[in-house]
Amino acid sequence: MQAHQIMSRRVITIRPESSIADAIRVMLAHHISGLPVTDSTGRLVGIVCESDFLRRSEIGTEHKRKRLLSILLGADRIAREFVKEHGRTVEQVMTPVPETVIEQTPLQEIAALMERRNLNHVPVMRADRVVGIITRSDFLSAVAGPLTSAPAGLEDDYQIRRSVLAAMAGAAWQPIGLNVSVRGGVVTLRGVVRSETSRRAALVACETVPGVREVEDRLCLQPVRPDPEDDYGGGDIVSLQAEPSTIDDEPL
Structure with missing residues (x-):
């Protein structure tokens, strides 16, 4: 404008x-x-x-x-x-x-x-x-x-889904494993977000898409991985593996 x-x-x-x-x-x-x-x-x-x-x-x-x-x-x-x-x-x-x-x-x-x-x-x-x-x-x-005026015509669910995906495409805060489903203008979001701020950004991105009536938040917050040194008291972590066994076929 x-x-x-x-x-x-x-x-x-x-x-x-x-x-x-x-x-x-x-x-x-x-x-x-x-x-x-x-x-x-x-x-x-x-x-x-x-x-x-x-x-x-x-x-x-x-x-x-x-x-x-x-x-x-x-x-x-x-x-x-x-x-x-x-x-x-x-x-x-x-x-x-x-x-x-x-x-x-x-x-x-x-x-x-x-x-x-x-x-x-x-x-x-x-x-x-x-x-x-x-x-x-x-x-x-x-x-x-735009917030108070009714849209000229509601987008069908397929178009809404495409618009939601486009709104979050390439965003640094986009949920991991993003799954978007739409039914009757209600958007359901699934995936993993890195922070509560990323969650809010994803929800706002959906809410601003024309035709969206409601957003169901089913996003999961990514757990913080503990530092290995905190779990094992520091030092090097050694991976122990058993030697593979060898089976020789003997002639009958």
């Missing part, structure tokens, strides 16, 4: 010279947690989010550091924090030059970006214009769709 398939197309923006009171009123009125900031030409210049109001002088949450730490952090950083915590306009509290994506950006890349940069909002651009915005709740809705 790509950005344009899950993004919110109705994007509410705000100007950098607007007051933070106006920004807060807009966010509360529309139940949104972030606003792209655009200038008079419509160019994206920043984004203002709920997190920008965590440290504010009005509620006593601004940074209060001892003099020595302030010296170590440097005057520029302390000055920037002061502006963000006491500023009255959107431009003073917003995050400038926000991360953006285009409409064709794969969701995998967007998820990695949001995870890596700890982002809750990513504007979607077309040239230099904002055409959408993606939030973490958009991912929630995208995941919910």
Whole structure:
């Protein structure tokens, strides 16, 4: 999937010279947690989010550091924090030059970006214009769709079995001696797994196959083989074998 398939197309923006009171009123009125900031030409210049109001002088949450730490952090950083915590306009509290994506950006890349940069909002651009915005709740809705909608047509048991086998083919956690049987959409798994984590992975692989109604877990956990030295007190293990007997046929 790509950005344009899950993004919110109705994007509410705000100007950098607007007051933070106006920004807060807009966010509360529309139940949104972030606003792209655009200038008079419509160019994206920043984004203002709920997190920008965590440290504010009005509620006593601004940074209060001892003099020595302030010296170590440097005057520029302390000055920037002061502006963000006491500023009255959107431009003073917003995050400038926000991360953006285009409409064709794969969701995998967007998820990695949001995870890596700890982002809750990513504007979607077309040239230099904002055409959408993606939030973490958009991912929630995208995941919910396939889970809550009924499949167009249930796969027959044969196809389900093939899909289950394909879902686990080549996986490092695939059960040893895997046996899959399907009846009426109910999958029964047999085999040996190396750990409980491998068991859970095998079950999830089955549950995500279209048409599967239930999964019967008959997997066995592979026993841990004891160290031979623990059983025999250490040292070399010598295998003793009897000499094969030889029977000569005597002439009658």
